[in-house]
Amino acid sequence: MDRIQAAVSKHFSGGRFVHAYIITGSDADGRGQAAQYLAQAALCEGEPVPCGACRHCRKVLRGVHPDITYVQREKSEDREIKIDAARALRAQASVRPNEAERSVFIIREADTLNTASQNALLKVFEEPADFVVFILLAENTQRLLETVRSRCQEISLPPADKELPQAALAIVRPQSNLERMAAITELEKLSRSELGEAVSALPAAALREYKAGRMTDAVLFGLREKCALAEKYLAVNISASYISGLIMTAFPE
Numbered sequence: 001m002d003r004i005q006a007a008v009s010k011h012f013s014g015g016r017f018v019h020a021y022i023i024t025g026s027d028a029d030g031r032g033q034a035a036q037y038l039a040q041a042a043l044c045e046g047e048p049v050p051c052g053a054c055r056h057c058r059k060v061l062r063g064v065h066p067d068i069t070y071v072q073r074e075k076s077e078d079r080e081i082k083i084d085a086a087r088a089l090r091a092q093a094s095v096r097p098n099e100a101e102r103s104v105f106i107i108r109e110a111d112t113l114n115t116a117s118q119n120a121l122l123k124v125f126e127e128p129a130d131f132v133v134f135i136l137l138a139e140n141t142q143r144l145l146e147t148v149r150s151r152c153q154e155i156s157l158p159p160a161d162k163e164l165p166q167a168a169l170a171i172v173r174p175q176s177n178l179e180r181m182a183a184i185t186e187l188e189k190l191s192r193s194e195l196g197e198a199v200s201a202l203p204a205a206a207l208r209e210y211k212a213g214r215m216t217d218a219v220l221f222g223l224r225e226k227c228a229l230a231e232k233y234l235a236v237n238i239s240a241s242y243i244s245g246l247i248m249t250a251f252p253e
C-alpha cells in the first residue's frame, strides 16, 4: 500500500462510507489516484476492500466502470464548473447504479464550482440517496462554501514526493560498477550542505529503484545503514572522501 492509499483507507474502515468526501493536499495526480482508490473501494464486492480482483475493481482500474461519473469544467479555458453541470449531476445522483451497489461522482477541481453550482448541489450533499458517494477533489478548500465543507469528510493527503537530488539519483540508477564509483566520487565535489542533502535522499532514491525491481533488498538495506552512519559522520565534520568511500561499500564489488 502506498502513502496515498494509506491516507485514504483510514476513511472507510470496516467498509463504511460517508456520502461525501473532499480530498485535499498532495498534487493533482495524487488527488486523482486517491479518488480512484476510494471509488474502487466503494464499488468493490470482494474482500478486503478494495480487493483489486473483482469485476468492479477491474473496471475501475481500467477506467471503464459505468457507475463512476466525472464532473469537471467543460472546457479547459472555462474558469468554473457551471450551474448546468451541477444540475445534471443533481439529477443523475438520484438514478440507481448500473452494476455496483453504489454510484460514485468524482468532482475534479471542486474548488472551481461557482457559488451557484455549490448551492445547487447542497441539497444532494445534505440528503443523498443511500447508494451515492461524492468525491470532491480540491487544491484549496477555502473556495468551497462552509455549508458544503461541513457536509463532507475531509481526506488530507501527505505532500507529494520531493524532487530527489540528482547526485543521489545518479548513484542508485542501474549502471556498471565503474560508473557507479564515478557517480559516488562526484559527492566529493559537492558543498557540505549539498552532500548532506544527497546522503539523506539516498535511501528514498534507492527505495524507488528497489520498488521498480532494479535493486536487491540486500543493497537497499546495506545502503540505508551506511547512510545513517554517513549522516552521523557529516555532523562531526568527517571528510567527504571518507563518506563517499563508506557509501561505496554498500554496493557489491
Ligand SMILES: [Zn+2]
Pocket: 043, 044, 045, 046, 047, 050, 051, 052, 053, 054, 055, 056, 057, 058
Ligand atoms: Zn474488488
